[in-house]
Amino acid sequence: MIANIFLNIVVLIIGAIFSWLPVVTSLPTINGFDIDSALVTGIGQLNTFLNTFWPIKYMIVGALTIFSYYILKMGLKFILGHRAPGQH
Amino acid sequence: MAKKRSIAKKWEATMSLKALVFLLVILGSFFISHGKALACGADDCHGSAFPNTQGGNVITSFTGINNTWTPIMTGAYYDFYWEYGTDSTYATASGSVNAFGGSPVYDMTALQARFGSTTGHYYAYTIEPISSYTTGNFDIIYAYSDSPGHLIPFGPSSTPGPCDSDPSTRILSMYPGDGDIVSSTVAFTLDACMDPADVTGSYSVKVTLHNIDQNVLIPGFSQSDLYLINGENITTSGEYNPSITPVLLPDGNYRLNVVFEQSYLWGLLQNPFTHLFVNPFTKILNISHSFIVNHGTFIGNLSNNIFSETNSILGGYTSTKTASQLAKTCNPLDGDFDLIQCLHFLFVPDGQALAQTLTQAKDGIFTRMPWGYLTRFITILSSTDTVDFDTYSHTFPISGSENLTIGFNPGEILTGAGEFVDSIHDPLNPDVNFKDTFGPMIKLVIALGVIITIAKDLMGSHQHENEGGGKNTKLS
Numbered sequence: 001m002i003a004n005i006f007l008n009i010v011v012l013i014i015g016a017i018f019s020w021l022p023v024v025t026s027l028p029t030i031n032g033f034d035i036d037s038a039l040v041t042g043i044g045q046l047n048t049f050l051n052t053f054w055p056i057k058y059m060i061v062g063a064l065t066i067f068s069y070y071i072l073k074m075g076l077k078f079i080l081g082h083r084a085p086g087q088h
Numbered sequence: 089m090a091k092k093r094s095i096a097k098k099w100e101a102t103m104s105l106k107a108l109v110f111l112l113v114i115l116g117s118f119f120i121s122h123g124k125a126l127a128c129g130a131d132d133c134h135g136s137a138f139p140n141t142q143g144g145n146v147i148t149s150f151t152g153i154n155n156t157w158t159p160i161m162t163g164a165y166y167d168f169y170w171e172y173g174t175d176s177t178y179a180t181a182s183g184s185v186n187a188f189g190g191s192p193v194y195d196m197t198a199l200q201a202r203f204g205s206t207t208g209h210y211y212a213y214t215i216e217p218i219s220s221y222t223t224g225n226f227d228i229i230y231a232y233s234d235s236p237g238h239l240i241p242f243g244p245s246s247t248p249g250p251c252d253s254d255p256s257t258r259i260l261s262m263y264p265g266d267g268d269i270v271s272s273t274v275a276f277t278l279d280a281c282m283d284p285a286d287v288t289g290s291y292s293v294k295v296t297l298h299n300i301d302q303n304v305l306i307p308g309f310s311q312s313d314l315y316l317i318n319g320e321n322i323t324t325s326g327e328y329n330p331s332i333t334p335v336l337l338p339d340g341n342y343r344l345n346v347v348f349e350q351s352y353l354w355g356l357l358q359n360p361f362t363h364l365f366v367n368p369f370t371k372i373l374n375i376s377h378s379f380i381v382n383h384g385t386f387i388g389n390l391s392n393n394i395f396s397e398t399n400s401i402l403g404g405y406t407s408t409k410t411a412s413q414l415a416k417t418c419n420p421l422d423g424d425f426d427l428i429q430c431l432h433f434l435f436v437p438d439g440q441a442l443a444q445t446l447t448q449a450k451d452g453i454f455t456r457m458p459w460g461y462l463t464r465f466i467t468i469l470s471s472t473d474t475v476d477f478d479t480y481s482h483t484f485p486i487s488g489s490e491n492l493t494i495g496f497n498p499g500e501i502l503t504g505a506g507e508f509v510d511s512i513h514d515p516l517n518p519d520v521n522f523k524d525t526f527g528p529m530i531k532l533v534i535a536l537g538v539i540i541t542i543a544k545d546l547m548g549s550h551q552h553e554n555e556g557g558g559k560n561t562k563l564s
Contacts, residue, residue, distance in 0.1 A: 002434050003435060003436065003437040004393075004445065007437065008390055008393050008445050009394070011390060011448060011452070012387070012390045015386055015387075016387075019386070021456035021457050023456060023457075024457050024458075024460025024461055024464050026464065027464055027468075028461075036464070036468070039465070039468045040475070041475050043468055043469060043473075043475075044471070044473050044474050045475050045476075047472060047475075048476065048477065048499070048502065049502065052502045053502075053505075054523060054527065055530050058530055058531055061534075062534040062535070062538045065538050066541055069542050069545075
């Protein structure tokens with residue numbers, strides 16, 4: 001409980017520091033194009049499609065896992081440089 | 089001798105006559121009483137003569153001629169007798185039906201009612217205390233029967249409340265509950281039990297509403313503390329349901345506090361020597377519920393969290409939170425004292441509270457500009473909400489004023505295809521459809537493909553050049 005209180009106080013302090021910043025509730029609209037609505041609609045329709053054709057959902061999850069692996073690897077290379085595994 | 093015989097015969101005749109009269113009287117009284125009972129209906133045999141003031145069970149489920157049930161009767165002697173009545177008058181015929189042979193019993197645990205006949209009509213039965221009543225409840229039967237096994241209840245009926253089985257002073261429920269999100273008009277409710285011993289100590293109840301955000305984010309809300317009930321004396325024991333006027337509240341975080349405390353002045357006047365050393369801040373109950381009206385605020389949520397956790401650590405007050413029970417392990421005077429559990433409770437972060445803090449950090453910090461755009465983007469991507477596909481249509485002019493409209497609805501096509509796939513069932517097991525059968529297989533193939541791809545890449549990442557300048561792997 002002491003740890004919880006400490007964390008709460010930390011979050012409270014950080015929150016108070018940034019409390020003057022505006023809260024983002026939606027993505028911006030650029031040149032009349034509402035990015036937020038477009039993304040919400042697009043992801044929603046994708047979810048509808050994937051709920052119906054569930055094998056594709058599994059395939060996309062698999063592909064995303066592989067992409068995540070490559071992104072992680074790229075991040076490691078960027079941070080560790082030649083010390084990253086497989087680098088010389 | 090003959091004279092003696094005639095005297096004996098006369099005596100016999102007299103006795104026979106007397107016996108006949110007596111029998112007729114008995115039978116007559118039975119029929120009379122029977123007739124009276126028949127006149128006792130559901131409407132006219134109201135149970136006001138036997139008010140169920142002690143909150144006992146109303147037994148309405150006995151059939152046949154022998155019935156046994158377990159009454160709640162402690163602390164007093166009881167007798168069980170039947171009563172019959174005319175339209176408005178009840179007479180007692182104690183002893184006709186008795187518990188255990190008619191002897192009053194103490195702390196009854198089981199009772200058998202023996203009805204005189206399997207045919208005919210039954211009457212109203214009741215159980216009442218016959219000696220000094222101390223504590224506890226007694227069962228009462230308000231019923232009449234117009235045929236064997238058909239019991240019709242009448243009169244006041246009540247079922248035992250939660251305070252009957254456990255009369256100790258405690259809160260049964262409070263609204264709003266801890267952590268509730270409610271709409272603007274809040275109908276507060278409080279349901280509590282008051283112990284008879286506490287009532288004699290002149291306890292009063294105070295229900296206070298605190299607005300946590302009042303000095304922070306809500307302009308115009310000037311009330312510091314709203315006393316929903318302020319110092320109302322509780323004069324009767326049992327269930328306590330005060331009437332609290334609903335309050336219209338602005339959005340924000342609130343804390344509802346209920347305190348049952350003893351009047352120090354009352355105690356001092358009653359017994360100065362005893363109450364002189366009584367802590368004037370003695371509270372038998374002090375419970376707080378935090379709730380949100382429509383939308384909470386970042387500061388209010390965190391403030392509530394800190395209050396709840398601090399309150400749990402202090403643990404001195406009764407709280408509805410389980411953490412309070414755990415906090416008792418830190419009190420060396422408490423029977424549940426456990427140093428290891430106490431240290432664990434104090435220093436190991438609670439998972440649920442931690443998740444709550446992180447959620448509030450996300451809401452209060454990560455949503456701020458400019459990183460809030462990234463949070464919003466991730467929120468949209470991780471959403472599971474579905475949106476129907478748009479329908480498309482086009483109108484072609486055919487000739488003159490006639491048009492042909494052709495529509496295309498991708499959603500219908502998708503739904504139809506999905507329903508078709510779902511309609512394919514295992515011929516041997518109709519409860520298993522195509523997805524149930526092939527879903528795990530497809531998942532397995534894809535998972536294996538992902539693992540092999542990553543494993544192959546990992547092994548390839550260890551390749552190094554050989555002396556000839558070519559590349560080989562560790563396996564080569």
